[in-house]
Each structure stands twice: as C-alpha cells, then as structure tokens.
Amino acid sequence: MASSDHDLPLKLKVAASFRRMGYIAFTEVDLCTYTYRESYKRKQVTDFDVLGIRVDPDLEAFIAVAECKSVEVRAMENLLKLHGVQEFFNAHKAYFVQQGIDVNAREVGAQLGITCLDASNIDTLLKSLSLSEQDVALEGEVYTARIGMLPAQKKDFARQTEYLKYDFWTLPDHRNIINLIRLMGLMAKGVNPAKKDHVVLCYQLATALALSIIRMAGGIVRHNIDDFQESLLTALLGGSRERRDREVMYDTIAQAVPDASLSFVPEFFEQLSELTSRYLSAMTYSHRIIACLDEMGRHIVLDKKSKDLNKIADHFHEKTIKFARDALYFSCNACGVPKEVFSSSLTDDMVHPT
C-alpha cells in the first residue's frame, strides 16, 4: 500500500484529526515480518499512512489506522486492503481517505466499520474538529523536519533508526522494552546532546519505550493489578510459559557457566518496577504521558519556533508532566543516555515558556 508524496496533504490532515481526537499520530509506519526463506530477511508486510495510538485511563491502548490516497480510482480495492491490515493489526478504528470514493466502496466501508472520507469530507471533519489550516501546516512542519533528520540519524545510529521504523510496531511490548533499553544503552556513549537529530531520535526511542511500558502496565491491570511485581516480571519475560522457559534456559547456562553473573531478571527490573508502580498508582495522570512525551518531542523537532505548538502545561496536568519526566529519567538511568539530551524537558522552561 505504498503511497507517494501526492498523498501527503491527506496524511497530514488525518494526523491532525487523530491528534485532536486524543491520539498521538505517527505517519508512514512500516509493518515488517522476517522470513527464513533462503536466508534471514526482513520483508515488508504493508504500511499505514497514519497510525494513531490512544491510551485510556485504565491504560488500555487503542489503535487507529488510516490509508490516504490522492487518486479517485480503485477505492474498493484499497478499502478491502485496509480492512485486512486493520484486522491483522487489531486496530479498533480505520479511516479510508481518498480524493474520491464511489458509493459502492462507501457502502462496504460502512458495513466493515471503516470511516470513508473523500477530500471534501475530510475538510468538513477538520472544520468540525476546530482544526485550522495552521494546525495541518504544523503537522507538515513536524513531518518535514523529522524526514529531514532521518539520513543523519541513520548514519550515526542505523540500528536504532531502523528498529523504530521496521520492528517496533510488529514486536510485542515486552520485547520492545528489552530491545529499546538495549538499543539506547548501545547508543548512549555516542549521543551528542548538541546535535538535534540525536536528541530527536532519543525522544522517539524514549517515547516508544514509554508506550511499551504503559501498554504492558495496562496488561497487568487486566491480569492482576494487586500482584504487580510478579505480574510485571512475568509480563516482561513474555508470559508464564515463556518465563518458565527462560528460567530453565538460565538454569542450564548457569550450570555450564557457574558464577558468570547471569540472570533472567533484567538489571533494569527494579527501576522498571518503580516506574510502573508509579504509573499504576495514578492512572488518571499516567495514561496521558505518551501524548505528553510526544508533545515534548515535537517541541524539540521544531526548536520551539512555532507559535502554534501547545504549551505543555496548558494541556497536561503537572503529574502527567512529572510522569513523562520519570520516563525520561528512566531512559537515562537504565540506559545511560546523558541527562543533557532531555534537559529542556526536565526543567519547566519548555512547559512554561516565557
């Protein structure tokens, strides 16, 4: 479902509308899988033009996806493809946005629960959501700035950049937590707080990490919120059966290599427990930390130049801001990322700009 730059205006409009509806929006998200055919290779399954994530106060996350096309043909085909990947990805909401949509496709879309919007419809929706051209333009600024940083990010931190692009959205939360902490740890010494593309990548990784932590915490809420430390370790190790297998694997290796300082409990577990405990104790505030971190990252991307960016303190409770900072501190303490990277978000300068 590859798209072209012609589709960009529609993507930006959908991203702005998702954001207004309480989601944080990611554009051009690739979904990949791996195969052992011939050799171990990554294969792209498909992509979403826009992917939105919303977290409810009980830390349950909902996904919205959108397919945006600037053409007026093959609406039914595109719609059915979107429906397939929506199912595959367990997205609860799907937007099919195309320059023109024939009536048949709209009928099918209605039955599939997919919102069909043509160029006129999306403009009407934006107006109804009180979104202006400036809001959409702001999405464009952020998009352009982020795309512009990609080559430099890839050059300095290829694995980290590729992980976010190709792996993050298809791996379960517990593996993302482990992998992201590892990846941030590996890049920590090379991060230059004076380089904006480095800083932005760190924000993206920290936000992705926080999202995985929040979603895993949400899983604990639904599993057994009163026994969270055990639940957390079990969830982090991939569930009861996976945990047992890892313990057995540890047992086996530890017998072969005694006193090797191996452990199936990650070094960062204590800090992760502290963080998760805080999030679970105040979900009214913690459920919005991903949105808060995303907003902090957008400020960095645009160097706080745009006057249209929300004042963080106007939109987020002080506890939410504090919890978002906790996630940044966790990235620093568990991964060794220098605190200077996040310095502008750890003080009130950004949230209360003068």
Place this chain on the structure above:
Amino acid sequence: MDKTTVAARLQDINEGLVRQSGGLVESHYRKTKRFGAAARICNLIRGQDVVSDYTSLVAATGELGIGADTLDAALGILEEIGYVSLHKSGGDIRKIEERIPLLSDRFEAIGERWQDSKPSDIEVVTLEMLDDLLVAPNRTRALCKRHSLDSSSFDIIRDVGNTGEYIKSYTSPKDGSEIAFSPLYHDENPDKIIQLMDSFPSDDVVATLRGIREYQGKPIDAVTDPVLLTAIKTGCIPTPTVTSTNGAKRFMFTPLQGVGKLEKGLLEKARAIVACVRYGEHFAGITKIRFPLVILQRLKDRKQIGPHSEISEQYVLLQKLGVGVIQKAIGYTGRYMFHLLDTDENLRSLDMAIEYLTVKEIVKGDPNEAGAKQLMLPGSYASPTKTRMELKSLRETKLSSSSISKLNHLIIGGSSGIV
C-alpha cells in the same frame, strides 16, 4: 556500619539535632543534621509525585522541627541523589517532583552520600556510639575506650546528645560509674545488661549482642556462645517461644527494648511475627519456609497467608497477641489460613517485623540445598533436571563481560539481531 544503618541512625538523632542551633551543633553536626533531615523528608513526601505547594511542605517539615533553611539544604541533597527535582522561580522553590524509591531501599543512597560527604570525626563516632547504645547501654569509659575517644570529644557528643535527648547518662548507684544510654531505645537503669557486661569483662559484649542483628529471630537451640547463653538465661535478650509440630522453640532478638508502653507492645508483636515464620523456616514438619520475607510481604499485601496444615499451631502466638485469626481454609481438608487483623497497630508491627528481616537479612544454609530440592520435585520438567545432572561433568567456561551482557540480553528475551 552499613549505609542503611547509617541512614537509620541519622533519622534517629535528627529530631534531637534540629531543635538545637548552638555553636556545637553547627560546627560539629552540620552534615548529620542535613542528611538526617533529608531522610525524614523522604518519609514525608515519598509517593507524592508532585509537591506543588512548597509553603505546605515548609509547614509540614516545621512540625517535624526542620526549619526552612535545613529543609532547603536537605532537598538539595535529595536532588543530588536524584530523589527529587526542584523547580525554582526567582530562586525560590516553586514545585518539587519526587522520585524516591517506593519498592526498594530508599535510605542506602542517603547513607552512602553522608559517608561520601566526609562527615567530621565527631559525627562518625556519634552514629557508631548510638548504634552501640541501641544494642545495649554501657559505661561511658567503656564507650570511650571502644571508640578511641578523648574526654573533650566525648563531652561534645554527650552535651549535644543530652540536649537532643538521644544520649543520656546517669551515675550507677552500685559502683558510681557513669552509664550512658539512649532514651530513644532503652529505659533508664538497664541493670541486667550492665551485670552481663560485668560478668564478661574481657569480652566485647556489645559486639556479641549486635551479632544477633545479623539474623534476627535465630533459634536459640544452636547458641553456644557463653555471653549469649548468659544473656538468654538472665533475660537480657527477648526470646519469644513458638510451639508447633516440632515442639516449643525459642528465637532470639537484639535487646532493643523500645520506650513507652505502645512501642514495647509493637516490638513484642513484631518479634512474635518473625519468630513464627522462623519456626516455619527451621522446624516446619511438612514444607519449610524458604523466604520468610516473602511470606511477610504477602501477609502485608493480601492480609492473609495459607492454606497450610501447620498454621493452626504455628501461628497461635500471633492469635493470642491479637495480630490475626486462624481459620479453616475453605475447600481444603485439614488446612488453615491466617488472617491479619489490619489495625494500625498490627500493620505497624508487621512493618517492624519486615524491617527486622530487611535491615540485616542473611539467608543461611547450604547454597546447594535449593538446587538439590529442585531435583526431587515432581512435574513435567524432567528435562532440566536431567540436564542439570549431566551438566555437572561439563567444563566450566569463563565469560567476558561483553559475553555476559549479550547472554543476559538473550536470556530475558531480547532480539538476537541487536546483541
């Protein structure tokens, strides 16, 4: 002294220090005063997340006797440790974000920072001496000798301690010697302890008694030390008795008495709680308790433990003391549950029992015992058992730190592509 104990003693004397502002305190106890305040402020704001009304905090700490200047200094220490972030406006603290550990030991970092701050010799000796006096009162001349203190330094420690009411002394009516004690931990006239010291003039009785702390609730069956045997016989150290399937057993604790009726009652319950789980650890007839701390933490979280057949006898002492009730387990024949009565007093006693185990918890026993027991377990995991037996003949391999790091990443489920 370990770092957590340092922080505990810093807190103990802080109340006495903060209400003094004379030259002695300012010149000799400046750091101890601030770090002790930092530890107490931790207790106050932990779990708050955001303190947006600084004035309220000033008022609250004022109630603890901690003045605004000491509060600012203490918050500075907590910020250096990473426990708080201070957000200021025009030089004044406007908001505090706290990140004090909720689940792990919050005091170790404070104790470590105090040690790193190069406290004065007077401060160091004061804490060590107070830790001695927690175990038992002692003659001042013995204390000075033990800590290599000259009389002028001891005078400073005694004067500040006396004003702060954490170290006091009196003249023994028996031999006229000066006895130092801490009114924080003991009542005056601890004759039995002094007699014990007199009975063993060439032994370090304080060190022996402090040794009990290494394993609070140790069964007295195994005691052979003559000092401890005499201490037990003369009632210098508390030894609650638990009776269950293996008969009556006694367990010993440090002689901390506690002051006031309520505290004595709490201590009695706390010791009884520890004694009961220690019985299960050492003398249970069917399944022994492997991790007493886990049992107590579960009791705290779930307000009950069980079902188990031995609960009906093993926890009778706690039922008698009003800590909880024993009931038949629903759906099990011959098994019982112990239900905690979650009154404030019982919860505090349970916390104290947990403190007994966490401050100086040492898992005794054969390190191979757990693995051996694992081999005897029935179940579906025959293969790891077999593997374990087979692996005994394998050659040991030394791993580099990089290999360990990579293996750990894989063990916990990390992706192989990013090791």
